[in-house]
């Protein structure tokens with residue numbers, strides 16, 4: 001069963017299978033999730049290289065390292081650009097519950113795949129440039145935003161819009177985690193209100209990547 005919210009446009013939130021209880025375990029299914037994720041990712045890459053922006057899915061090491069930067073506690077964890085689900089799987093393995101996890105993916109084919117791979121997960125088939133429009137993202141504070149969006153290959157105005165939307169759904173303490181293949185310069189653009197907190201280099205990925213974590217400043221703190 002699929003539930004749809006009146007979000008406008010083609011954007012919709014689906015639950016892969018809402019009858020299934022939220023769990024912290026990666027679901028064991030007959031659906032070959034990881035292999036299918038790889039296949040859908042490569043197919044979308046051939047169709048739309050600029051939006052995918054990577055030569056292959058993130059390695060388990062990169063995905064795990066990103067997941068470990070998500071702080072514990074209450075609040076939603078929002079994943080942007082979930083693709084085939086490598087980072088999604090790492091987040092769930094890391095202990096992010098399906099109650100807290102909300103995934104946003106723009107590609108229809110990859111969204112369909114994600115709904116099958118992760119039954120019960122809240123999935124917005126929509127655009128990270130419209131985050132503040134999604135009612136589901138306003139229901140509770142956002143603890144972390146984990147992004148694999150290809151910010152270096154997307155059009156600049158779109159990147160600006162996405163970063164502004166990230167700021168809009170954030171609150172003091174929200175952690176924004178993004179990876180980039182630019183090992184030295186790191187992320188060029190920072191969402192307003194965020195300051196750099198930490199960075200990690202991951203060599204075991206094709207190509208090697210740099211993960212950066214930013215923290216949303218307390219509004220009382222004018223610094224940065």
Ligand SMILES: C[S@@+](CC[C@H](N)C(=O)[O-])C[C@H]1O[C@@H](n2cnc3c(N)ncnc32)[C@H](O)[C@@H]1O
Pocket residue numbers: 051052053054056057058080081082083084085086087088104105106107110126127128129148149150
């Ligand atoms: C580099 S891939 C990352 C896939 C996966 N998370 C991984 O790490 O292997 C980037 C993903 O972002 C998605 N994407 C690109 N632009 C987007 C947007 N504006 N809103 C939501 N998703 C977007 C693409 O469809 C693709 O699945």
